[in-house]
Amino acid sequence: MTAKVIKTQQVEKRSYKDFLSKATDFYKGIGVTQNEKLWCVMGLSSVHATISAGDALTAHYLGVRSTAQDHRSTKELLEKIGVDGINQYINVYERIIAKKNAIAYEQRYFTEKEAIEVGKQAQRFYDWAIKHLP
Numbered sequence: 724m725t726a727k728v729i730k731t732q733q734v735e736k737r738s739y740k741d742f743l744s745k746a747t748d749f750y751k752g753i754g755v756t757q758n759e760k761l762w763c764v765m766g767l768s769s770v771h772a773t774i775s776a777g778d779a780l781t782a783h784y785l786g787v788r789s790t791a792q793d794h795r796s797t798k799e800l801l802e803k804i805g806v807d808g809i810n811q812y813i814n815v816y817e818r819i820i821a822k823k824n825a826i827a828y829e830q831r832y833f834t835e836k837e838a839i840e841v842g843k844q845a846q847r848f849y850d851w852a853i854k855h856l857p
Contacts, residue, residue: 729796731787739783739856746775750849753842762838766826769838769845773819776852780804783856794820806855815848 749772756765777797778788784804789797797820801813822841826833 729789729799730791731800732790733786734782734788736783736786739779742775742779742782742788743853743856746772746779746849746852749775750845753845757839757842760835762835763826763833765838766822766833766841769841770819770823770826772845773816773848776849777801777816779856780852794823804855808851812848812851815844815851819844819848 749768752768753765753772756762756768774794774797777794777800781788781797781800781804784806785800787800789800791797795817798813798817801809801816819841822833822837825831825837826841
């Protein structure tokens with residue numbers, strides 16, 4: 724059986740700061756969009772906060788970030804960083820990323836209940852990620 728190849732890009736480990744800044748912007752956007760009742764935008768802000776936080780982690784610990792179209796492939800990179808609680812938070816990451824297509828591309832509208840739930844999950848992932856970054 725052939726190992727799965729993850730498309731990555733080498734990055735300077737200090738570039739985690741740029742990814743973390745993006746994650747923080749999107750994270751702050753979650754609250755703003757919730758106040759404005761912009762449920763689809765809240766959902767996408769949650770997804771992008773999570774993607775950027777994941778990139779910050781992999782940049783800092785591994786010196787790479789995923790360039791794959793499917794952001795779920797970042798799971799394999801996150802598994803390699805080996806910090807406390809990683810398996811639990813990989814599951815949170817996957818649940819959030821799985822919502823992206825529903826939010827952005829499905830015909831139906833992303834509901835308030837769904838947006839609030841994915842926002843809470845994104846907050847958990849973001850809070851955990853920043854504890855594991857300098």
